[in-house]
Amino acid sequence: MLALLLCFGLYKHKQNVVSHVRLRSTNQYPSDADPDSGRLFFGVPIFSYTELQGATNNFDPSNKLGDGGFGSVFYGKLQDGREVAVKHLFNHNYKRVEQFMTEVEILTRLRHRNLVCLYGCTSRQSCELLLVYEYIPNGTLASHLHGHSANPTLLTWLIRIKIAIEIASALAYLHASGIIHRDVKTNNILLDKNFCVKVADFGLSRLFPDDASHVFTTPQGTPGYLDPEYHYCFRLTDKSDVYSFGVVLMELISSMPAVDMRRNKDEIMLASLAVRKIQRNEFEELVDPCFGVEKDGEVKKKVFAVGELAFQCLQIDKEMRPSIDEVLEILRKIEGGKVEEEDKDTGKDGNGGEVSKNTADIQAQAMTSINFDQIRLFKSASSPNNMIQKWRNGKVDQAKLFSI
Known part of the structure; x- marks a missing residue:
């Protein structure tokens, strides 16, 4: 009887709490x-x-x-x-x-x-x-990139970079308000008839304490967009939204979905595919052909600069990702044509030879801050420990960049 009374008391207490x-x-x-x-x-x-x-x-x-x-x-x-x-x-x-x-x-x-x-x-x-x-009448960004509304003639590069800036602006506002969205994806980004962004779906969002660097919480979100560190360590930070936004940037560049079961098993996740292409100096294979980068050097420069930014957002170690405010600032500079210039006439390829500014070898240098010797070192490393040690002897410890 005492056990029954205790159980009943606990049940009523729970009901009172839930009722709030x-x-x-x-x-x-x-x-x-x-x-x-x-x-x-x-x-x-x-x-x-x-x-x-x-x-x-x-x-x-x-x-x-x-x-x-x-x-x-x-x-x-x-x-x-x-x-x-x-x-x-x-x-x-x-x-x-x-x-x-x-x-x-x-x-x-x-x-x-x-x-x-x-x-x-x-x-x-x-x-x-x-x-x-x-009501936002023009559907989701996902439908325009790789869904039933996909039309390359409508979603030009100029519109896509504007969309990226508006998403980053909304996320920067959320983070400044102490809110982490936690489900940033192209299906939650609505477009009006002028292709202006409306970020939606805040059911998974979290209010973030002002004095906290992170909160421990059960990982929630959408496969393909979920921050790996959050997924494995249960640590949610504002950089978790930055990782998801990096996937969105890659979708804007490639018009590919974040997850596609039709791709090879090690390329199902767009984030993994993008990092692998960068590692192999094959990033241009990801770029949507509708941009015409092979004919327009200015667009090519901007696409690759956004690709570099996406790569930074997709780094496994959250400390190596930029903040959303930094992302927004970089995107605005890219849109305005203020992409950092390298040598205007020549550069160096992986073997130290000179190549022109517009060759494919320079594209990888525009993509990341990692030089060609480091990429070759990564490919030829005999063991993870050797690779990490060699990279630490270089300019920075960037071994984690490709461990996705």
């Missing part, structure tokens, strides 16, 4: 008699389930904009004429409630032109967890 963040089901209140409708929740308007049901034509499948890991998104039109995207979260359970609360809390405190705007949500008593966003 959990939405109550409609067994208590019917959805069409929503007592909180018209009020505010975390500072945003509350919509009744009935109103959103009507706006989406009862969540008609023909209005579905897409599916994600946590729910489906439907197109809708409110009574005041506003076009909206309504996210319908799966599984009305504690985990989904937590993500729902996180997304509402974070988006209500943020105002940035490259972050999606939250119009409101359903109430605590609604039978479904629904978030109401501004």
Whole structure:
């Protein structure tokens, strides 16, 4: 009897704690008699389930904009004429409630032109967890790069570098606000009709303490974008978003998906493929042919400069990655044509011979700060220990750069 009483007491205590963040089901209140409708929740308007049901034509499948890991998104039109995207979260359970609360809390405190705007949500008593966003009509960046909307004539290099700058600007704003997105990927980057960026989906985001260098948390995110150090060590930092952004940069350069099971088993992850191509001085094979880099030296210079930046973001050791503020500054310089110049007339190839500025050998030098002797040393190293020791005797310890 004492054991039963103790178990019952613990159960009731847990229920009281969960009730602070959990939405109550409609067994208590019917959805069409929503007592909180018209009020505010975390500072945003509350919509009744009935109103959103009507706006989406009862969540008609023909209005579905897409599916994600946590729910489906439907197109809708409110009574005041506003076009909206309504996210319908799966599984009305504690985990989904937590993500729902996180997304509402974070988006209500943020105002940035490259972050999606939250119009409101359903109430605590609604039978479904629904978030109401501004409708972004041009789909995701993923669909334009390698999906059903892919069109090389529309997504030119000038537009792509502008997109990269706007994503970096949104992430810099988030980090300055003490927020780590934790799920940066091309499927979470929306584009309006002018190809302006709206970063979306903050269900996995984390508020970051001001005085902390990292937080320990179970790794969450999307395969292909997940920071390896976070994945293996459970240490989440702002550099985790930088790694994911590096993958996005490689997608912008190559138009390839971050994960593709049709590629060779050691090239399924775009990050691994990119590092391998750089190591072999074959980076140009990754560049989308639509850029015409073989005919346009200026575009070629900028593409390779962005590739170098992506390479820095993809380094395994987070301390060797730039901050998102540094990334943003570099991207703006590249867009403005302020790429660091090397010898205008000649350079040195891997054997010490002179080559012209526009040859393929110089491309690898534009890609990374690693010189040709170091790359050759990496290829010929007989053991990891020998390689690390030799690199430490060089200018910097860069052995970890390729260990992805």
